[in-house]
Amino acid sequence: MIRDIFKRKRRQKEAKMPSEQAKNDVPEGLMTKCPECKDIQLTKDLMRLLKVCPACDYHMRMTANERVEILFDENTFESLDDHLKTENPLGFPSYTEKVQQDAEKTGLNEAVLTGIGNIEGRQVAVAIMDAHFRMGSMGSVVGEKITRAVEKATELNIPMLIFAASGGARMQEGVLSLMQMAKISVALNRHAEKGLLFVSIMTYPTTGGVSASFASVGDINLAEPKALIGFAGRRVIEQTVREKLPNDFQTAEFLLEHGQLDAVVPRADMRETLSKIIRLHVKGNH
Ligand SMILES: [Zn+2]
Known part of the structure; x- marks a missing residue:
């Protein structure tokens, strides 16, 4: 069974409590x-820890470039469409400046990094959304980059991986933002018609239209531990249904329990898990 390979012994981690003084003096x-637990790490050690808290297993946010570093075989990743530039189609005040600031902060042209690379020797196409850029919201260039990456995967007959991290639609692009979800879904459908594999990996946070469209239609849907995944915010839902929601509602673990995910995969196991899935599904592999 496919699920058997996901079974992992959860590492038992001793929680070490730093003194109150140290906590307040960072x-x-x-x-x-x-x-989550206020434990303190040297920032320079964080990447070695995969940005996972050793005390409580909290998965901190990663940038798209950091994910490339821990996912792909060395020097195999080549990015695509870094030249595409976001316009301000609705003339939204200061939108261009905000995009420019986030581009400088993240080194990306938009809220997704796309490209081709190898995982344990097998070529895949990838789109990695980055919540540090406009909250990973879905703009026209984000949608175009993901669509082109999927089309590249279709052309090369290789699997597609999408790491979702998104606050949802991009307000400043109105309906153009919403159209991207449909565009990406159509490209994924063409990819699927060729019998190719699409794995969706939902990370903190995968919300709004992104969660309600392409992020949820993987052949295999994975998520990182405790990732927030949902369409609308908790308060909106509670007011609409007039019921109190469970505490763990909209977490990866809750969705797994209710059959909406195939597995919750700790970051330390992500590369190996993806590699196994790809090996099992790609034709002509031994
Ligand atoms: Zn912690």
Whole structure:
């Protein structure tokens, strides 16, 4: 059974409590505090820890470039469509400046990094959304880059991986933002018609239209531990259905329990898990 390969012994981690004094005295930049348990790590050690808190297993946000670093065989990743430039179609005040600022902050041209690379020797196409850029919201260039990556995967007959991280639609692009979800879904359908594999990996946060469209239609849908995944916010739903929602509602673990995910995969196991899935599904592999 496919699910058997996902079974992992959860590592038991000893929670070490730093003194209260240390907790309140974190030098800016040098140390990073876990948002969940407030444990403190040297920032320079974070990548070695895959940005996972050793005390409570909290998966901190990663940039798209950091994911490339931990996912692909060395020097195999080639990015695509870095030249595409976001316009301001609705003339939204200061939108261009905000996009420009996030581009400088992240080194990306938009809220997704796409490309081709090898995972344990097998070529895949990937789109990695980055919540550090406009909250990973879906703009026209984000949609175009993901669509082109899927089309590239279709052309090369290789699997497609999408790491979703998104606050949903991009307000400043109105209906053009919403159209991207349909465009990506159509491209994925063409990819599927050739019998090719699409794995969706939902990371914190996968919300709004992104969660309600392409992120949920993988042949295999994975998520990182405790990832927030949902369409509308908790308060909106509670007000609409007039019921109190369970505490773990909209977490990866809740969705797994209710059959909406195939597995919740710790970051430390992600590369190996994806490699196994790809090996099992790609034709002509031994
Ligand atoms: Zn922690």
